[in-house]
Amino acid sequence: MNAQDIIALTASHVKEQMQGDSTGHDWWHVYRVWKNAIQIARSETADLQVVELAALLHDIADWKFHNGDSTAGSRVAREWLQKCGLPQSELERVCDIVEGVSFKGANVKTEAMSIEGMIVQDADRLDALGAIGIARAFAYGGKDNRELYNPNSEPVFHSTPNEYRQSKGSTINHFYEKLLLLKDRMNTEAGKRLAQHRHSYMEAYLNRFLSEFEGRDLAENR
Numbered sequence: 001m002n003a004q005d006i007i008a009l010t011a012s013h014v015k016e017q018m019q020g021d022s023t024g025h026d027w028w029h030v031y032r033v034w035k036n037a038i039q040i041a042r043s044e045t046a047d048l049q050v051v052e053l054a055a056l057l058h059d060i061a062d063w064k065f066h067n068g069d070s071t072a073g074s075r076v077a078r079e080w081l082q083k084c085g086l087p088q089s090e091l092e093r094v095c096d097i098v099e100g101v102s103f104k105g106a107n108v109k110t111e112a113m114s115i116e117g118m119i120v121q122d123a124d125r126l127d128a129l130g131a132i133g134i135a136r137a138f139a140y141g142g143k144d145n146r147e148l149y150n151p152n153s154e155p156v157f158h159s160t161p162n163e164y165r166q167s168k169g170s171t172i173n174h175f176y177e178k179l180l181l182l183k184d185r186m187n188t189e190a191g192k193r194l195a196q197h198r199h200s201y202m203e204a205y206l207n208r209f210l211s212e213f214e215g216r217d218l219a220e221n222r
């Protein structure tokens with residue numbers, strides 16, 4: 001199989017596996033990350049096939065839903081790519097990215113990554129920001145029985161992946177624990193620029209949310 005065929009086959013396999021998920025990891029999330037990654041890769045020198053395959057496989061088995069096992073994703077990705085007959089060196093590069101890409105807590109150190117990994121991570125993070133990021137956060141929060149907002153609970157900056165995974169804070173707190181931190185953690189120049197845009201939109205949204213929460217908007221518009 002040539003490179004394009006492997007990408008197309010992987011896309012349809014992942015689509016079939018992830019369709020209908022409601023935790024924010026459905027096929028359309030993967031589709032957006034794939035497209036974002038291709039766009040970011042245009043301004044970098046990177047192996048586009050590795051970028052595309054890693055973007056497509058990056059959430060194939062999320063560590064948060066596998067008892068914190070951070071190797072589940074790369075294991076599943078490896079099996080699939082072996083079946084496709086991807087050469088070993090490319091396979092290793094894709095699997096390294098799948099294993100390293102996910103956010104594991106505000107104070108959890110991230111490991112060094114290849115340029116292809118940085119691109120996929122930026123593309124994934126962009127999809128957690130902006131209007132789509134807001135929608136995904138509340139969808140995930142609902143699925144995970146989290147409150148929308150509780151003014152009596154403060155955001156927590158988690159130091160271990162398990163603490164982060166098991167926390168039960170509100171979805172609004174998640175903005176402070178993760179989403180608003182992402183713009184300063186982008187890897188590429190294009191990623192930084194796009195993240196800043198989406199970040200500003202979320203800040204405006206949070207101001208509005210907190211204003212409506214206390215009915216201040218009503219008082220101001222009487």
Ligand code: ADP
Binds near residue numbers: 023124138140146179
């Ligand atoms: P990915 O692996 O795609 O980077 P995550 O698995 O961390 O993203 O999260 C999927 C989506 O769910 C993201 O948009 C993320 O912000 C949201 N999410 C993750 N954890 C929480 C949480 N505790 N509360 C609300 N939303 C969350």
Ligand code: NI
Binds near residue numbers: 029058059
């Ligand atoms: Ni993702």
